[in-house]
Amino acid sequence: MANTQTREEWLELRRQGITGTDVAKILGRSKWGKALDVYRDKLGLSTPSVMNPAMLHGIEAEPRIIGMYSEKNKITVAQVGHLIHPKESWIIGNPDGIVVNEKGEWIKGLEIKTGSNKRYWSSANNAEIFIPEEYMWQCRWYMALTELTQWDLAVLLQNEEYRQYELFRDPILENQMLEKCRYFWFENVCKRIEP
DSSP states (O other), rough: OTTOOOOOHHHHTTSBBBBBBHHHHHOOOSSOHHHHHHHHHHOSSOOOOOOHHHHHHHEEEHHHHHHHHHHTTTTTTEEOOSEOOOOOOTBEESSSSEEEOOOOOOOEEEEEEESGGGGGSSSSHHHHHHHHHHHHHHHHHHHHHHSSSEEEEEEEEEEEEEEEEEEEHHHHHHHHHHHHHHIIIIITTTTTTOO
C-alpha cells in the first residue's frame, strides 16, 4: 500500500482489476481464499478484511526489509505505487519495489514478506521450489504487469532470519495464468456471473 493512500483508496483501486494477491485465489492455489472471494471483493459484495496483527506487522516491517535487501545487494529500490498494464487495463498491481539502476531504469522487481513458519521458506535460492505458491503467483503477476524478467522475494522470518529468493519469468506459465485470469475478469466479474 503506497504511503500516500488511505486504506479505503487502496481497496477501491484494487477493485478496478486483478492484482497480484488475487491470482492464486483465482487459480485455486491459495490457502487464504478462492475465486468466489475475489469476485465478491471486486463487486463490493464482501466486507473488507480487517487488519490483523500479521498484516500490520508485514506493513510495518516492509521499509526495514527493503533496507536489508538494498544493503545486501548494493542496489537501489524505488517504490512505484499503483501500476496499470499499458495494454490490458485490468492487469493491475502495487509492487513492493522496483530495483533501478543509476539512470533510474527498471531492472527487476521486489516483493517483501514476513514469515512465521520457517518450514515454508527454504534456505535455498530457488524460489520456484521453496516459497509458498501464493507468493510465486503474485511475483509472476507482477512480471506480467511490468514485463520485467526477474522478481526477487525478500523475507524476514519471525526469528529475524533474512532470506532472499529469485524468480524468473516463464512465458508458458504466464500465458496460462493470464488466460485464466482474463476469463475470470471478463466472464465472471464484468458479466456479474459467479465463478
